[in-house]
Amino acid sequence: MDHLKVGHSVSVAGVVLDDQGRALLVQRRDNGHWEAPGGILERDEDITTGLVREVREETGLIVEPLALTGVYKNMTRAVVALVFRCTTTGGHLTANRESRAFRWADPQEVRTLANEAFAIRVLDAMRPDQPPAVRHHDGTRLLTNP
Template identity: 55%
Template sequence: MTSPNRHSVSVAAVVTNDDGRVLVVQRRDNGKWEIPGGVLELHESILDGVRREVEEETGLQVEPDRLTGVYKNLNLGVVALVFRARVVGGQARPTEESANVGWWTADDVTARMSETFAVRVLDALDAQDVAIRLHDGIHLLAESSAQPTGT
């Protein structure tokens, strides 16, 4: 958790296979299905962080292609940078951080992931522009939700 006046930065990847399915992991800590990603280390480049997180969680080596979205959790102060990435080596497998690894369709993602994580995949698959979104950890919020009250 971050202090009230600081942000944490995380990175994640939307990786697709030849069939257009998306790489997902089931987290060991909470059992939820998400795209691979995590906290960017202090002295790590953004793209190196993406590569490290995907390999730690899936055993796959990837190369990030482009930024597809920026997502801020207003409750936790976490800013997530999400990239499209392609596999360049390794084999998908569970790791110390992931209990399971799978390849899901966009429909699977919509049905089985929380709104705030599913939108990251859908934005990466559908949009040509970088999405910028706010959420509270559960639901997407309108940009006006970030404005101070009483002004």
Template identity: 50%
Template sequence: MSKTSDLPRHSVSVTGVVVNDAGCVLAIKRADDGRWVPPGGVLELDETPYEGVVREVYEETGVKVAPDHLVGVYKNMKLGVVTLAIRCRVVEGTAHTSDEASSVRWLTLQEVSALMPEARAVRVTDAMRHDGPFVRVHDGTSVIPG
């Protein structure tokens, strides 16, 4: 019998797939690794996933959003990070950079596919579908088939 401290630990994150009226998606260029990704981050212990995605999107971009629905659950198999992707709509605000985002842009779906790692772009393409939510695994960059 294993002790609680021996059990695997997972981190839970949220990703905001923010879609504007033109069908473009809010994206940040991460300050730490230069990758283009949808905004998001670690869920705090005292907040719901919807509260967390609103906070994370605002902290990283200055855009206030309202969550619509869960897009999918995505697990980074290397790091043990489970991410809840949530489609959101803009409430107010103008996108700007932050400590975590060296650049912020509204991307077309074609730009999402060209600029984002597959493991992040799939969250956006999944958000545009109507047959989810999805459950997918990845290695931090690429989706792992299965």
């Protein structure tokens, strides 16, 4: 029964696209990394509620998820991330205690600003003609399927 003692965290992230097809990246205050806004789901909240809450907390924007674009597992930290392409329905970009800066980025800028494990989430979401991706990483680099 040891498998019951070791659990996974589930996180959500929203890739918000503008009318030019660029993705919103957030620069985190805690580590300076550029990522899509998101975070860990609270135990008692559903996936959509958690997604909307996390994006609003980090950006000030109110979003609506359009599609699941990928499922990603950090093999080092046992975090499974659900990533959604989102549209904005309200709010205004606002720096806060979690986010220091924002940037609308094209695919090349995403590759330059974000580490591989987080860039791929955004790049997958920027391709609307693809089925949801299933990927594994170590927190920085993509891994082949174990």
